[in-house]
Amino acid sequence: MKPVAFDYQRPASVEDAVALLQAHGRSAKLLSGGQSLGPMLNMRLVRPEVVIDLNDLLELDYVREAADVIEIGALTRHHRLATAPEILRALPLLAYAAATIGHFAIRQRGTIGGSLVHADPAAQLPLVAVTLAAEIVLRSAAGTRSIPAADFLQNVMTVDLNEDEMVVAIRFPKPSAAKAGWGMRLFSRRRGDFAIVSAAVWLRRNPDGRLADMRLGLGGVAPVPFRLHDLEDPDDEGAPGESWASDLAGQAAQRVEPEDAPGLPAVYRRELACNLLRGALTDALSLAGERHG
């Protein structure tokens, strides 16, 4: 099958792009890497009247490091996320997540902006954006607004994006690197496939070994990835002990209500969540330094 006939625009600047969006509204589709939109166009699952190709907007392909934030342009490709030195240093969880997306050719084209807007419940980048409390920066002809990733992602493939808006950047707060650790575990039936369930963890320890700060995220068990805020408060009991990861993962599993899917019973999905989170916690803790401080 082939895409329906559409008009095709190649704006040369973000201003042009948002002007086009304003003019065409709902009948337009933005094109970034095309790694999700492409198949949908080819199968005629979307039938836009206008496609606005953002690939000439090199101004949106950047990784910018400031004192307490790393800002990433919407058109930055997965491959760059996985290899950029700033990201590897300051946001290793993001770099790892990007490296696990699909396979080589997909990562050459796919972009962070496209992935967040596509909002597949199992996708890696939305999970990391939620876990690390990223802000999504949106532009329209009227101006700019920014919104936490957790609010941006509303439902399966549904985001808080007005029809005249586009994503221009994603801002990740730069976590402190001292005694910090991260972990990400993904479960897919075959290497390179979309994960079925995924878990992401970032944490930091005090010099005495106790947890100072922690973020837990789960993907693939609900319509959108989410954080387990109520489990993130480090308890005062001291440094995490032997059963810390299992206990925490077990509690997390009680909080998820996955749905049955063909060939994948909900109970198994919950079990995966528990397992993957335990693994991610263990990885994060060990990266953050010795168990008992």
Add this chain to the structure above:
Amino acid sequence: MNRPFGKCQMRVNGAETPFAAAPGRRLSEVLREDLGLTGTKVGCDAGDCGACTVLLDGAAVCACLTPSVRADGAEVVTVEGLGALVPRLQRSFLRHGAAQCGICTPGMLVAAAGLLRGTPAPDRAEVEEALGGVLCRCTGYAKIVDAVCDSAFEADPGEASPGPAAGAAVGARLERLDGGPKVTGAEMYGADHLPEGALEVRAIRSPHHAARFALGDVAAWAAAAPAPVHVFTAADIPGENLFGTIPVFVDQPALAEAHVRQRGEAVAIVVGETAALDALDFAAFPVTWQPEEAVTDLSAPLPDLHAGRPGNELIRGVVRCGDAIMALAGAAHVAEVTVDTAYVEHAYIEPEAGTAWIDGDTLVIRACTQAPVMDRDETAKVLGLPAERVRVIPAATGGGFGAKLDLSLQPLIGLAALKTGRPCRMVYSRAESMASTTKRHPARMTGRIGCDTAGRVTGMTFDGDFNTGAYASWGPTVAVRVPVHASGPYRMEHYHAVARAMHTNGPAAGAFRGFGVPQAALVQETLFDDLARAAGIDRLEFRLRNALVDGDRTVCGQRPGGIGIRDCLVALSVAWNRALAEAAAFNEAQGVVRRGVGVASCWYGCGNTGLPNPSTVRVGITAAGRLVLHQGAMDIGQGANTVVAQLCADALGLPVGQVSLVDGDTAKTPDCGKTSASRQTYVTGKAAMLAGRALRGTILAMSNMGEDAALSLEGDVLRVHDGRGSRDIRLADLPVDAHGYVLAAEETYDPPTVGLDADGQGEPYAVYGYGAQMAEVEVDTALGTVKVRRMTAAHDLGRVVNPLLAEGQVEGGIAQGLGMALMEEYVPGRTENLHDYLIPTFGDMPEIRSIFVEKPDPEGPMGVKGLGEHVLIPTAPAILNAIRHATGARITRLPALPHRVLAAIRAAR
């Protein structure tokens, strides 16, 4: 504010190339359709298969997801341009046997080229990472990785290696004779040939599993197109609107009339210029469906789908000897199991494609196929033409594995060409291919086997229902083959096996590597493990005790010669003991991950079951001294072109390098039957050997030389010499025959068989092949995931004609067996793409070690037995037995998805 982009320019393979980039046009389309660079393949249009991989400014991308406009001003490299870039890589692919059908090869080569530019000597992990997005269904990937890793050490191109000498072809590790075009991108598959002025054909297909339908105002719908389009329906079919594979079971309409029985069934075709079709909204095609109650599996009864098949039973096959019930009653140990298997999709990377055109008063069809002559006869019948007025030219075929035995688009493009008088091309989409073509039968099978205290099997019963879907296809073959083979290559004096092919509204299930035997083997091999445990005997030893040996009777009462199963099992024994010890040591740690080892056997009769299936081969020498072999056995990647030529060349006594091949074009080449039932190396190979020998006889008689004389063909002189003298035959002086040869021979060979009686007794096959495989697996007992670490495969080929190609068959067969065991489950309507339907990729494959046993067959040419299907049969049961050994989990439903494995592990605790 927009840059105009109507005229674009890219640098393709070094040449500045202007192109017109219409909105929505993909780079893959521009390359293939506008620039004629058909080396870039299309297998899915969704990023799933990687067949379309090209380098865009140096980076590998999927051309099917790249808008052509994005190539404006860019540097694009396709497979056609790789010769300049990585000349050794293509040679390395040939030398390693990394290309079988070749449809994935361009994508693999391009992805590898992208890697090699920055990493000239990559390790295996780097290769797997870079090529990981490209799927291959034939090779099992190992040879591809080898070829990329070793490419730096490949000899300079141009340094041609001298082929084997006369008489030394059989047994040589010869690279495939037809490989060249597969690595340059020049090979022409069904979709690659676009005759001048060709129209495009698209089908309207049923979205329902069963429905009545009525067409609406088709003309008004078609009028929306900017140029005229034609719509043809069942009413336009001039002949008998039914096709099939076995004469008495022909039941499938080319275009349905008022009623569809399965999803994906075509009800109309729309024919026109591509641009006109693109402008139409196929979702709005005027057809009203009245969906009917449908059942696609064996779970519930269903009103009869076809007259004359009460209870939806298409046919049943039976084999009975002795008294199995009595034997089981008296057995020391009895084990029983019920196994369920899933629909399995062939998932060749090439969706069906082909062209048809009129040449004088002949309709020519050039399409992918495994059976050119059957295509011709069935298409002629549907179109109301005499068979002589249809010519089938086989296109290079990008994998078949059984599904391209059946007709698919042939009658549709034939109809379009007949009606419009124009050349017509049709290319199935991935979804269309998956929905409408045949599958492996899902089966529900129950077996019981008993043995005595010494572990000798005394009797077996087997009862299986095979879901044959909406149409017969090869269901009868499956039902007949299964009871013959369900015993495995073991002695069973008391045996009763029944297999029924049952209709449902699922997709028609047909031929798929092994015709039901891979499913049946799961039952017997699972039970052998049960019994070995019960009797306290090592599982390999248990199989050795029961293996057939020469002189034994099979369950059909036949006494085949050259039975090699014992030799195969013995060949595994060293590895078996090593693997058991390793697994035990590993498991001492009591970790979450546990290792296990499993073994399973196969046997498989080559050729049709108790029915004639002749092949005819012609070999000739022209006046100019060209040695030509008319080799009609379709080579769908398995290597018939090469092995048949090797057998012929050695029988004739000329070097195989001098053989030129003529393919199975029905206008040029005698019938070699179907590429199925592992029959081509044996049956066509034997005809080729006989033809070679006959030609040699003619030459020796002409030159009055003895049997031991040697031949050499130098230009137009054929020299015959022995130690004492030499005689020259000047070919140009000889008269030319009707086929254009001065010397020629044609021979037919049909396997000697005896049809089966009502109890399934007879001599169903003249030649059998044997094998045994051992799986070493690792099971994560927390997640239920299974990683196959190593497969050791011992196969008795009788005589190894070509070890390189034989390894390729083993590795590819294991890949498919592994997929069937662990991941493949086709659900009609839900898995019609290559991301919901998973086939193994690089990371899933174990290390594979092939061991070839040569126990000559008295009937096969030079002792040869078949191999193509055997290789897949033991894989899944060996893996399941290894999972059981690792964890105690007895898996009875395939595929062994992680949640099923986990449930079975818990059930076993």
